[in-house]
Amino acid sequence: MDGFLNxxxxxxxxxHDCVAKLRRLLNTRRIGHAGTLDPTATGVLPIAIGRATRLLQFLRSDKAYRATIRFGVTTTTDDLEGEILNQQPVPDLDLAKVKTALKHFQGTIQQVPPIYSAIQVDGKRLYDLARSGKAVEVPSRTVEVSDIKIVGWQPGDFPELEIDxxxxxGTYIRAIARDLGIALHTFGTLTNLIRTKSSGFDLENSLTLDQLEEQLQQNAFRPILPDEVLDHLEEIALSPILAKRWCQGQRIAPYDLPDFTTSRAPLRIHTEAGTFLGIGQLTDPPTGTILTARIVFLDSAKA
Structure with a gap:
């Protein structure tokens, strides 16, 4: 079984819990995921099965979330999973002030990830360092926030904002909640997070674990084919002879290609009949430009 699961x-x-359960359900050790989700978060977790685990690195990097932020509260983890550090009512905080502050969180921004996160510093996970009580300086990172839309606003002593x-x-929504609170001269923490899109998958077409089990019992589950989630990559179709050569690791000269491209980005490689062969790339060794194989997905005997 090779392909993807939304x-x-x-x-x-x-x-990790999800991967462990899926290994039992699908009866395979070759399971991987893209884009870790916090335990309290729900929503889209892209899963690769079998040989598709080698394709995770080529998925889209864009993501989308629906988040709820509570103001007047801050915790050790920047969400409700942690211990409360500060709690101060802010009944005068209104939506107009929030809208003004949100403008500074769109585009290319600098962000310091939460101390309780999976990022490594000196070879150790930040959450392991935090749990051990070791103080560590978390380096800031550049992230892209392409859009923020306000979905709902609940005023009160501890007002709540719902946003898409x-x-x-690499963007941490918990950090946005924390930093938005600081920008409004109060505190902020994440109370709910749903990932609605990730790596070409969306929430509307996702399967719960229960739904997956039901499909497996009915022999109705079919993995998502690589082509359906790698369509952002440029495609090159090879003749039967070239397809077999490419799958065997042989180099292909650009003048042999029916669809010449100048791109040096990863390419989807297909047969002329539309069968996905893997991921290739044009490189420029001293002997001249060639098409090489990065990931061969299909056995050469089947090409």
Whole structure:
């Protein structure tokens, strides 16, 4: 079984928990995921099965979330999973002030990830360092937030803001909640997070673990084919002879290609009949430009 699964991750499951359960359900060790989700977050967790695990690196990096932020509260983890550090009512905070502050969180921004995160510093996970009580300086990073839309606003002593966020990989929504609170001269923490899109998958077409089990019992589950999630990559179709040569690791000269391209980005390689062969790339060794194989997905005997 080779392909992808668009999993709707349940609450209180780590991404590793999901992989472990899927290994049992699908009866294979070759399971991987793209884009870790916090245990309290739900929504899209892209899963690769079998040989598709080698293709995870080529998925889209864009993501989208629906998040709820509570003001007047801050915690050790920047969400409700941690211990409360500060709690101060802010009944005068209104939506107009929030809208003004949100403008500074769109585009290319600098962000310091939460101390409780999977980022490594000196070879160790930040959350392991935090749990051990070791103080560590977390380096800031550049992230892209392409869009923020306000979905709802609940005023009160601890007002709550619901937003839709579209962003690039590596963006921490918990950090946005924390920093938005600081920008408004109060505190902010994330109370709910649903990932609605990730790596070409969306929430509307996702499967829960229960739905997957039901499909497996009915022998109705079919993995998502690589082509359906790698269509952002430029495509090159090879003749039967060239396809067999490419799958065997032989180099192909550009003048042999029916669809010449100057791109040096990863390319989807197909047969003329549309069968996905893998991922290739044009390179420029001293002997001249050639098409090489980065990932061969299909056995050469089947090409």
């Amino acid at each position: 999993l709707n991750k349940p609450m209180d499951f780590t991404s 966020i579209a962003c690039g990989g």
